Amino acid sequence: MAEPVPQRTVGRISLYRRLLSRFREDNASHVFSHQLARAAGVTPAQVRRDLMSIGYSGSPARGYDLEGLAAGIAQFLDSPVPEPAALIGVGNLGRAILAYFEGRRPNLAIVAAFDRDKSKTGRAIHGCRCYPVGQLARVMRQRGIGIAVLAVPADAGQTVADRLVKAGVRGILNFAPVHLRVPAGVYVEDVDITTSLEKVAFFARRSAPARA
Amino acid sequence: MAEPVPQRTVGRISLYRRLLSRFREDNASHVFSHQLARAAGVTPAQVRRDLMSIGYSGSPARGYDLEGLAAGIAQFLDSPVPEPAALIGVGNLGRAILAYFEGRRPNLAIVAAFDRDKSKTGRAIHGCRCYPVGQLARVMRQRGIGIAVLAVPADAGQTVADRLVKAGVRGILNFAPVHLRVPAGVYVEDVDITTSLEKVAFFARRSAPARA
């Protein structure tokens, strides 16, 4: 941990981990960098550099040991203690996100949901209890929640972000199409679906026409 | 259009456009680069360079004309003709995406949905007609669809991508947590929610503890 690991590398490490299961299914015990690279859509050198930067080593003869690598990634990426997360905004997108993460990684799970609409609160949705936003700070502190997934409309984004910061949030996964202004020390990762679709449309147009 | 505009710039241009409406509401007729920069969370120099790279100029005295800039961005980003898109995978996430884009940009709309589950096909969901995947190629060609949003499980991702390519797709917005192997000329933009959440957890942990 001498040098800070670049953000992109962290993202790819998470990807590599998911790919490992595929090699396990083939009853392989080791993978080479070029195999992982092919599966991830990056260059072999990139894979080697990424694994180097998290301090994991392979053997020139056999490549990377699957189990050892999985353990190495877990040690690098995962918290040793559970990291409960909250969802704010139980609309269409919020519910889809709840369903998406339901029962995935026990150590990194959405354990509470919040909405301002009273008709959504008081019950459980996809196995997750739903509270009114007024109880945000109380529930977050009580359950030790430091991570939030924000799936509210754009105009509510900053207001909710401010409340999250006051409640001690340390990281936000932001689906609201606004730039959030947060103090240093709070990490924000934006997922901007509209922009992503516009990028696809733009670059699709530039590419060579499929056929005559 | 002498030099190719970088991918990141295209993303930010899309963001800037959405921010413009906020300034319009304040009855402003012009914006300075530092205002846009602040709203977008980037540096003023970045804004100027981005606008330069799409060939739009402001005036040193007044900044950028709101209407002119909006028109300039539209000319750069948008297709002059409608660009119909398809959604493949009408699960929780797929339905949320349909709702999200319903009635947004008339020129860039999801006009057809596909699923392999017969119980979902034959009806309209969020105003979008839903077909069995078997009809993918037929409907896509008939309606001139060149853009696809992929919201299927990981194990179906590559198979569906292959079918899309055969049906003449030019760009894919991929929510499936797999790397898609597509021929050159097909643009793929990945949205990997699991990786994003793991990044948030990772960097949240590194940041300074909120308080004592």
Added chain:
DNA sequence: GCCTGTGAAGCTATTCACAGCT
């Protein structure tokens, strides 16, 4: 004075290319 447009500098991330190992 404060802005834009932009060449040049600076950074960060990726890829090259090869020594060393088996």
Added chain:
DNA sequence: AGCTGTGAATAGCTTCACAGGC
């Protein structure tokens, strides 16, 4: 022969800093 680990080179992106204009 073919792999990993890694310094060095490259490419790509961002920021600096200032000339030019109102």
